[in-house]
Amino acid sequence: MQQEKLTLQKIATDEHVSVGYQDDDIVIIDNVKMLYAPPMAHVDMTLVVMPLEGKVQASVGGHQVELRKGQVAVFPPNMTLSDFMMSPDFDFKAMLVTTSMLQSFLREKMGEWNHLMYVQHQHVIDMQDDDFGFFVHFYEILRLCTARPADTPYKTDVVQALLRAAFLLLCGRISTMSAQTAAPQVEVASGVSLFHRFLQLLSAAEVKRRPVCDYASDLCISAKYLSVVCKRYSGKTANDWITEHVMEDIRYYLRQTELSLKQVSDRLGFPNPSFFCKYVREHFNLTPMQLRRGG
Secondary structure, X not given: OOOEEEOHHHHHOOOOEEEXXXXXXXXXXXXXXXXXXXXXXXXXXXEEEEEEEOEEEEEEOOEEEEEEOOEEEEEOOOEEEEEXXXXXXXXXXXXXXXXXXXXXXXXXXHHHHHHHHHHOOOOEEEOOHHHHXXXXXXXXXXXXXXXXXXXXXXXXXXXXXXXXXXXXXXXXXXXXXXXXXXXXXXXXXXXXXHHHHHHHHXXXXXXXXXXXXXXXXXXOOOHXXXXXXXXXXXXXXXXXXXXXXXXXXXXXXXXXXXXXXXXXXXHOOOOOHHXXXXXXXXXXXXXXHHHHOOO
């Protein structure tokens, strides 16, 4: 059976899905109607699921996962979900976030998040009662914000600020759980370790728009092998990761700072503002000024 690729637009317009909020980078799902689930789906975003009642079972990346009340599941992009089985009382909240928005939320914590997701595979989190209660109440506050009229000043900024706080708290909870349940020190497979080190290098680099071979050289491997490793453990090539990080830096400096286009161009390592403007148009389908104005 051919798998269905779930994009933000597809989920937001699905008649079976009750959407509480959506924009170009975020969809918040209140529930699905009639316990609907596609037979198989490939999610190209980060998916967070919080059951409120009942339980669900599914195959995630070929592994059986059971999720129940008191847990939160986080699945990174490019994971295949299938064989859904839901209890009759299953009720949940869910959210899907694009990679660029997640990077904007976590920024300096992105390396730690990637390690937890891709290296340690910390996807199902057992929440303590007070943590779970916090996220339930947090969701209620978020819904109050999203329910306000579309022309409410700074509505999108407020929603994103709340979600950034939630992801930071979630990252901290996963880190704590990982430390508490860590097995005796075991050497990580070389390929996974290389992928994690690449993400660390990329996240830490002030100028990220460098050739793959430069990062590969820092890791003492070939550019071809680095791309193979990235593709194997994340579904994306090394160049895909570099491009996503560069785009997020562009979005940040244009929207969150007062730097001129030349200053942003210089800071991000572009040879000149003209080349920078061309890059922005190619990857955002907008001019830098349109992007700066929130286009």
